[in-house]
Amino acid sequence: MIKLIVWDLDGVLWEKSLGEDNQTGVINTKALEFIKRSERVGVAHSICSKNNFEQAKHTLEALGVWDLFVFPTIDYSPKGPAVKRVIESFQLRESNVLFVDDNEININEIKYFCPNINVSIDTSFMDTFDMPTGSSRTEQYRILEAKSFDKSNIDFLKDSHIKICITNFNNCILFYDRIFELVNRSNQLNFSKTRFEDLSSTNMPYANFQNKQNYAVFVWDKYGYYGLVGYFAADEQDPPSTCISDFVFSCRILDMGIEQYCSNYITDNLPYNFNIRLPKKDISHIEFIDYASAQSVIHGEELCFTSDNPKITLIAGCLGLPIWATCESNHIMEVRSFANAIANWYYNWGKNTTFAKLIAISIMHELNSYIANIEDPMYDLNIDLYREKIEVFINQLDKQFLLIFPEKLIASEIGKYDEEVYNLWLSYAKKSNVEIVKIPINHHLDHSHFNRAGLSYIGTCIHHWAKNKL
Secondary structure: OOOEEEEOOEOOOEOOOHHHHOOOOOEOHHHHHHHHHHHHOOOEEEEEEOOOHHHHHHHHHHOOOHHHEOOOEEOOOOHHHHHHHHHHHHOOOHHHEEEEOOOHHHHHHHHHHOOOOEEEOOOHHHHHOOOOOOOOOHHHHHHHHHHOOOOOOHHHHHHHOEEEEEOOHHHHHHHHHHHHHHHHHOOOOEOOOOOOOOOOOOOOOOOOOOOEEEEEEEEEEOOEEEEEEEEEEEEOOOHHHOEEEEEEEOHHHOOOOHHHHHHHHHHHHOOOEOOOOOOOOOOOOEEEOOHHHHOOOOOOOOOOOEOOOOOEEEEOHHHHHHHHHHOOOHHHEEEEOHHHHHHHHHHHOOOOOOOOOEEEEEHHHHHHHHHHOOOOOOOOOOHHHHHHHHHHHHHHOOOEEEEEEEOOOOHHHOOOOHHHHHHHHHHHHHOOOEEEEEEOHHHEEEOOEEOHHHHHHHHHHHHHHHHHHO
């Protein structure tokens, strides 16, 4: 996969030799549009051109593309060593880089210094280029560019004020797409050599996470925010004897000590064996920040799931976060565990529990969450007490409810009380403050779990319901 394209200028992005008369001739507008389009989806761009720096910069600024290039090398030095330095600055492999030049002598020189690099004598490669599906990485590489002007030793690292946040596995579902991309793109720092299977079109889209304890790693320092740059996981077996199965990091945190910090974190705080050998590194310069405190920094691709001013309370057990992530109204939504919420309401008569104006409940997950709070795994639900609690909840609260049902119960999945609970909740559909939505059977994994299309369907239903009610 090509992650970086290094461009020559004269004869590639424009027709003439800029240094001769400061004239570009015909501009290769197709190449400029390609650079803009590919930069937006995650391809980085740099320059290696024998030109006057200020002259070339002024021209590229006029064309509106100067800010899309990182580590540009525009001088009259040999191109072979220059391109090699650019690749090292990006901390990438040669096989992930494409060099474009209209001069075969330059290309041969580059191949001598970078034998594994990809090359093109013209811009015809654009017609068949395999575009990634990510987002821009230019600003993240810009951090490396800023750091390249400073010293690179432990004093520099200490002066950088590096912060790290490691989520618990409950939050990782929010970042699934970014983790999927990280695992499948990372090579140099993919210590476990694992890859995720693309399951986006199947009924088990999150199977890569299933039966695992998942952790995501975020990093930032005084230079900027690096985003989600690490992921590790352990198979969910007997934790004391379980080894880490996935241990993957982005190359943009290379030499910062992040992977060493995570290995120590696992050894000191988690019940898993860490069996990957890493070089020893001083990590005293890294400060740990808990997830709750880090949410003001974690942004964009990374999400915060509690609104400061909630208008909707979403109660959906383990589906709460993925539903929240797909709902356009998530900025006014909070996610709750219903079992705790209703128990607190019932036993304290509302003294310690408040809810938003609108309450959306995924019914079968409510039952699962409720039962999860019963210590005996062979639970015996008191259906009469359960009915009493629900009636208090529906009747005593001055709220509007949206009840989310599976279209039907799957016979092979029906538990001891599923039918009674399903019918009990369905009986409230006639109340003026209650609306229901049924999830089509083609979105079911079982009658309490839904595929990605189903989660999106639920999020859309909640959004339209809230829009009409608020």
